[in-house]
Amino acid sequence: xxxxxxxxxxxxxxxxxxxxxxxxxxxxxxxxxxxxxxxxxxxxxxxxxxxxxxxxxxxxxxxxxxxxxxxxxxxxxxxxxxxxxxxxxxxxxxxxxxxxxxxxxxxxxxxxxxxxxxxxxxxxxxxxxxxxxxxxxxxxxxxxxxxxxxxxxxxxxxxxxxxxxxxxxxxxxxxxxxxxxxxxxxxxxxxxxxxxxxxxxxxxxxxxxxxxxxxxxxxxxxxxxxxxxxxxxxxxxxxxxxxxxxxxxxxxxxxxxxxxxxxxxxxxxxxxxxxxxxxxxxxxxxxxxxxxxxxxxxxxxxxxxxxxxxxxxxxxxxxxxxxxxxxxxxxxxxxxxxxxxxxxxxxxxxxxxxxxxxxxxxxxxxxxxxxxxxxxxxxxxxxxxxxxxxxxxxxxxxxxxxxxxxxxxx
Numbered sequence: 001x002x003x004x005x006x007x008x009x010x011x012x013x014x015x016x017x018x019x020x021x022x023x024x025x026x027x028x029x030x031x032x033x034x035x036x037x038x039x040x041x042x043x044x045x046x047x048x049x050x051x052x053x054x055x056x057x058x059x060x061x062x063x064x065x066x067x068x069x070x071x072x073x074x075x076x077x078x079x080x081x082x083x084x085x086x087x088x089x090x091x092x093x094x095x096x097x098x099x100x101x102x103x104x105x106x107x108x109x110x111x112x113x114x115x116x117x118x119x120x121x122x123x124x125x126x127x128x129x130x131x132x133x134x135x136x137x138x139x140x141x142x143x144x145x146x147x148x149x150x151x152x153x154x155x156x157x158x159x160x161x162x163x164x165x166x167x168x169x170x171x172x173x174x175x176x177x178x179x180x181x182x183x184x185x186x187x188x189x190x191x192x193x194x195x196x197x198x199x200x201x202x203x204x205x206x207x208x209x210x211x212x213x214x215x216x217x218x219x220x221x222x223x224x225x226x227x228x229x230x231x232x233x234x235x236x237x238x239x240x241x242x243x244x245x246x247x248x249x250x251x252x253x254x255x256x257x258x259x260x261x262x263x264x265x266x267x268x269x270x271x272x273x274x275x276x277x278x279x280x281x282x283x284x285x286x287x288x289x290x291x292x293x294x295x296x297x298x299x300x301x302x303x304x305x306x307x308x309x310x311x312x313x314x315x316x317x318x319x320x321x322x323x324x325x326x327x328x329x330x331x332x333x334x335x336x337x338x339x340x341x342x343x344x345x346x347x348x349x350x351x352x353x354x355x356x357x358x359x360x361x362x363x364x365x366x367x368x369x370x371x372x373x374x375x376x377x378x379x380x381x382x383x384x385x386x387x388x389x390x391x392x393x394x395x396x397x398x399x400x401x402x403x404x405x406x407x408x409x410x
Contacts, residue, residue, distance in 0.1 A: 011127040012136050014184025015120040016143030018078065021178050022085070022115040024147030025171045027271070028155035029054070030235045031264055035164045036101075046098035048372025050105045051232045052365045055224070057109025059361020062118040063354030065110075070200065070350055074123045075182045081114010082178045089172035093165040115178055117141070118357055121337050122350030123185055131286070133341065137334035138282020145278060145330055148271030152235070156264040198409055203348045212402045213352075216339065217359045219294070219398040222391035223332050224363030226301060229388060230270070230325070233371040235263030237381050241313045262315060266322040273326025281331035282338075290339040291402040297335075298399070300328050302392035309385040345408040363391070 029051050036047050069077035088107030095101045113119075121137055128136040158167045207213040239259045284293055308321040340356065341349050371384045 007128075007132045007135060007139075009127060009136075010184040011186070012124055012140060014181045015124045016140045016146075017181050018115055018178045019117070019120055019140060019144035020147040020150075021175060022112060022147065023144040024151030024154075025085075025089070025175060026112050026116075026151070027148040027231055027267060028151040028171075030232045030267065031152050031155045031159065032164050032167075033232065033236045034239065034260070035159055039164070040096070040098075042098060043372075043376045045369075045372035045376045047101060048232060048368055048375075050098070050101040051228075052367075052369035052372075053102050054105035054109040054112070055228050055361050055364035055368055057106040058112045058116070059109075059224075059358040059364065061110040061113030062116070062357045062361070063351055065114045066118045066122060066350030066352075066354035067200070069119045069122065070348060074119060075185055077114055077119050078182060078185070079179055081111050081116075081119070082175055083111075085111020085115060085175045086172045087111075089168050089175065093168035093172070111175070113354075115175070117144070117333060117337070118350055118354040121333070122346075122353065125337065125341050125349055126346045134285035134334060134338050135279070135282045137338055138279045138285070141282075141330050141333045142275040142278040145271040145274035145326075148274070149268045152264040152267040156261065198345075198347060200348050200351060203344060204351070206407060207344050207352055210343070210403075210407065212343065212404075213340075213356075215398050215402050216336065217356050219298075219395045220332070220336060220356050220360040221363040222298065222388070222395040223336075224360035224365075225367035225391050226305070226363075226388045227329065227367075228364030229367030229371050229384060231267065232368045233375070233381060233384075234266060235260065238263040238266060238313075238318055241381075242315060242318060262318060266318050269319065269322035270326035270329055273323045274329035274331070277327035277329060277331045278334060282334045285335050285338050289404055290335045290342070291399045291404050294332055294335050294339075295396045295399040297328050297331050298392050298396035301325065302389050302396065304328070305385060305392065306389045309382065309389075339402075339404065343405065343407055345406075 033047055036042070040046075065077050065081060068080070084107055088104055088109075088111050091104040092101060092108065095104055121140055124136050124140045125133055155167060155171075158170065239262075242259045242262060281293065281297070304321065304324045308317060308325075311317050336356065337349070337353050340352050344352055367384070367388065370387065371381060374384050375381055
């Protein structure tokens with residue numbers, strides 16, 4: 001079977017493993033909220049702001065790394081990202097003031113950008129055939145969620161045996177494993193001759209003049225807000241709002257005996273559900289309009305979050321919410337990146353997706369920072385949840401006017 005008709009290529013496998021490692025570490029940051037705040041007696045907003053800065057730096061770095069990958073080579077960009085990520089984690093392990101954590105988070109954010117979706121999905125998308133592209137993007141995205149399954153529980157386990165600074169040091173070594181996977185990231189891009197002749201400037205001008213690109217940019221904001229808020233604050237939210245675990249209940253029989261453990265497990269459950277949801281979104285993306293699928297996903301997220309916050313918070317509702325929200329978690333990523341590739345082509349997909357992803361990370365910054373800030377002001381996350389419901393509904397509406405037609409040169 002030729003590479004063109006093969007779904008599981010070395011590029012897809014290598015890219016998926018890089019995303020697994022990168023996002024496994026990134027998804028664990030919420031588990032560090034309480035240990036670091038307790039160790040230094042900080043308000044919740046201090047470390048939340050560090051995570052918020054990390055997300056903003058990730059958004060700023062994404063189009064930069066996308067452009068570097070398209071100019072200097074994908075593997076060089078990923079190598080630089082992994083090295084910066086590792087240095088940021090080492091410096092985080094030595095940070096003892098809020099300002100130090102916040103400054104170092106800039107390096108961590110840039111490291112995530114170099115080893116995250118913007119660079120890796122562009123490589124996977126260019127290497128995949130037309131018939132496999134949507135599913136390949138979905139599988140690579142789901143691999144990132146697999147990291148979310150392992151990252152928080154591993155961080156929770158390590159924190160039970162050692163300090164948070166030692167865990168950061170271990171993670172600094174783990175991210176360097178991504179460099180060992182780079183030999184797999186070789187492929188001939190599936191782009192047309194006309195696309196190769198189009199300059200990056202011409203491609204960007206074409207996108208910036210298209211109202212649909214603006215709508216995609218604006219619509220991705222709520223995705224970042226919802227995901228970053230939950231990743232950063234959900235473990236702490238559950239620990240404080242869920243009450244106690246029934247010693248004789250089903251959760252206790254599975255080894256979940258504390259609300260902090262339930263918080264870590266909930267993030268993992270979101271990751272597990274997301275694998276199926278993201279792959280199914282990729283399957284549907286090959287068959288139905290991507291903009292309508294995106295509108296449906298944002299509508300689903302809005303309803304799930306609204307129902308959850310209106311009900312009493314119990315271990316059962318936490319599990320139901322985690323599975324429901326998880327099925328919609330990163331399902332937007334293969335559809336959004338695939339929509340950009342379909343409309344504007346594959347040659348500069350990394351840069352165009354990176355710019356759109358900046359909107360996602362603006363939402364992430366606001367979701368994480370606002371979560372910590374409003375918690376310190378009101379002692380509750382309720383208002384932040386309702387803002388997420390509102391922006392989710394807004395994104396569902398924004399995607400409807402997008403014109404889903406190709407502007408690729410022929």
